[in-house]
Amino acid sequence: MALHFLIDDAAGAEPGAVVSLTGAEAKHAAVVRRVRPDEVVTLGDGRGVWLEGRAEHVEPGRVDVRIAERREVPRPAPRIVLAQALAKGDRDELAVQAACELGADEIVPWQAARSVSRWEGAKAVKGRERWSSIVREAAKQAHRAWIPDVAAPERTADLVARAAAQRVLLLDPTAPGRLSAIEVDDRDLVLVVGPEGGIAPEELERLSDAGAERVRLGDTVLRTSTAGPAAIALLSSALGRW
Numbered sequence: 001m002a003l004h005f006l007i008d009d010a011a012g013a014e015p016g017a018v019v020s021l022t023g024a025e026a027k028h029a030a031v032v033r034r035v036r037p038d039e040v041v042t043l044g045d046g047r048g049v050w051l052e053g054r055a056e057h058v059e060p061g062r063v064d065v066r067i068a069e070r071r072e073v074p075r076p077a078p079r080i081v082l083a084q085a086l087a088k089g090d091r092d093e094l095a096v097q098a099a100c101e102l103g104a105d106e107i108v109p110w111q112a113a114r115s116v117s118r119w120e121g122a123k124a125v126k127g128r129e130r131w132s133s134i135v136r137e138a139a140k141q142a143h144r145a146w147i148p149d150v151a152a153p154e155r156t157a158d159l160v161a162r163a164a165a166q167r168v169l170l171l172d173p174t175a176p177g178r179l180s181a182i183e184v185d186d187r188d189l190v191l192v193v194g195p196e197g198g199i200a201p202e203e204l205e206r207l208s209d210a211g212a213e214r215v216r217l218g219d220t221v222l223r224t225s226t227a228g229p230a231a232i233a234l235l236s237s238a239l240g241r242w
Contacts, residue, residue, distance in 0.1 A: 001143070002039075002040045002041050002042045002052070003029070003033050003035060003039075003041050003042070004041070004042045004043070004044065004140055004143045005021055005025055005028070005029055005041060005042075005043050005044075005063075005140070006025060006043070006044060006045070006046060006136070006140055006147075007019060007021065007025070007043050007044070007045055007051075008045065009045070010043075010044075010045040010047075010049040010051065013043070013049065013051050013067055013070060014067065014070060015067050015068060015069060015070055016066075016067065017066075017067050018056065018064050018065065018066050018067070019043060019051065019053070019064070019065050019067055020062050020063065020064050020065075021043075021062065021063040021064075021065070022061065022062055023061075026059075026060065026061055026062050026063045027060045027061070029041070029055075029058070029063045030058050030059060030060045030063055031060050035055050035058055035063060036055065036058060037055055037056060037057065037058055038054055038055065038056075039054065039055050040052065040053070040054055041053065041054070041055055041065060042143070043065060043067075044144075044145055046136070046139065046144075046145075046146065046147030047146065047147075048072050048073045048074065048075060048145055048146055049070065049072060049073075049145075050070070050071050050072070050073050050145050051065075051067050051069065051070050052067070052068055052069040053065040053066050053067040053068045053069075054066050054068065073145035073146070075105075075146055076103075076105050076146065076241070077186070078184070078185075078186055078187055078188045078189060078239070079105035079106060079188045079189070080103055080104050080105050080106075080188075080189050080191070080232055080235055080236070080239075081104070081105065081106040081107075081108060081166070081188055081189065081190040081191065082095075082096075082099045082104045082106070082107050082108065082190075082191050082193065082228045082232065083108040083110045083154070083159055083162075083190055083191065083192045083193065084096060084099070084107065084108065084109065084110060084193050084224075084228055085110045085111075085112040085114075085115050085193055085194050085195040085199075085224060086109060086110065086111055086112065086115040086116075086117040086118070086119060086127075086153075086195065087115065087116070087117060087195045087196055087224045087225070088116040088117055088195075088196065091196070091223065091224050091225040092109075092117070092224065092225070093130070093131070093134055094225040095193065095224060095225045095226070095227075095228045095229060096131050096134050096135060096138075097134050097135075097137075097138045098138075098225075098226075098228075098229035099228050099229050099232055100134070100135045100138035100139055100142065100144075100148055101138050101141065101142040101229075102229050102232045102233050102236060103232050103233075103235075103236040103241055104148050104228075104232055105146065105148050105149075106148055106149045106150075106151060107131060107135060107148055107149070107150045107151065108151045108154050108159075108190075109127065109128065109131060109150070109151070109152075109153040109154070110153070110154055110155075110156075110159065110192070110193075111153055111154070111155050112156070112194055112195050112199065112200070112203065113156070113200040113202070113203055114194065114195045114196070114197040114198065114199075114200050115195045116195065116196070119153045124152075124153050127153070128150055128152065128153065131150045132150045135147060135148050135150055156203050156206060156207070159190070159192060159207060159212075160206060160207060160210040162190055163190075163207065163210040163211045163212050164210070164211070166187060166188040166189070166190045167185075167187040167188065167189050167190065167213070168190045168192060168207065168210075168211065168212035168213065169182070169189060169190065169191050169192065169212070169213050169215050169231075170192045170199060170204060170207055170208070170212050170213065170214045170215065171191060171192060171193050171194070171199075171215065171216070171217065171227050171228070171231055172198075172199060172204060172214045172215070172216060173198075173216050173217075173220075173221045174214075174216070175214035175215050175216040176214075177213075177214070177215050177216070178215060178216055178217070178218070179215040179216065179217055179231055179234055179235075180217075180234055180238075182213070182215065182238070184235070184238050184239055189235055191228055191231050191232065191235070192207065192212070193224055193227050193228040193231075194224065195224055196223075196224055217230055217231060217234070
């Protein structure tokens with residue numbers, strides 16, 4: 001499979017045109033991935049544009065690619081949204097990375113009641129930027145035409161509001177129904193994953209009253225870093241993506 005890189009502007013990237021990678025992306029292509037002249041590569045803008053071409057000029061500061069083919073990839077619908085509770089250490093970041101590789105279309109940082117990590121003020125801005133960087137790199141690694149959005153941090157009240165317009169699925173190991181048994185429709189699917197201590201009972205009750213569905217993955221209890229990605233894999237199959 002051809003190596004894949006990201007460009008910021010694909011407006012003039014038509015067949016026959018030359019597109020240049022610059023800055024960190026050019027250095028990554030030339031130095032880290034060792035792209036060579038005449039090598040076939042793919043490029044994307046993260047918003048549905050998918051390009052294929054051959055490298056013509058390669059140096060650490062600039063890589064020129066002659067475009068041979070351009071296509072527009074539709075945005076996935078319905079979307080899979082991961083509302084990932086903030087967790088200690090790097091467990092939430094591991095979840096975000098894997099979720100992006102496996103098909104999440106939006107990532108929502110959730111300030112859950114039992115979250116040890118707290119995002120407030122400048123820390124919330126920095127945290128969102130960090131997650132956005134993780135998502136961008138994971139999408140590039142997975143050769144995704146659309147880079148998932150990273151929403152501003154949300155609280156339980158925000159997830160309650162989402163339940164009015166989207167299908168909210170609460171991953172709860174004590175739920176009677178299995179995620180693998182649900183029937184999908186044209187509504188977006190919002191997976192809610194709790195922190196290390198799980199979703200608090202009052203949050204389960206509040207979200208359930210708003211219309212959210214409690215579902216479990218199986219008979220074992222997964223870490224917060226693995227529950228979301230495992231659920232996304234199941235939904236990707238149910239939606240026919242896999």
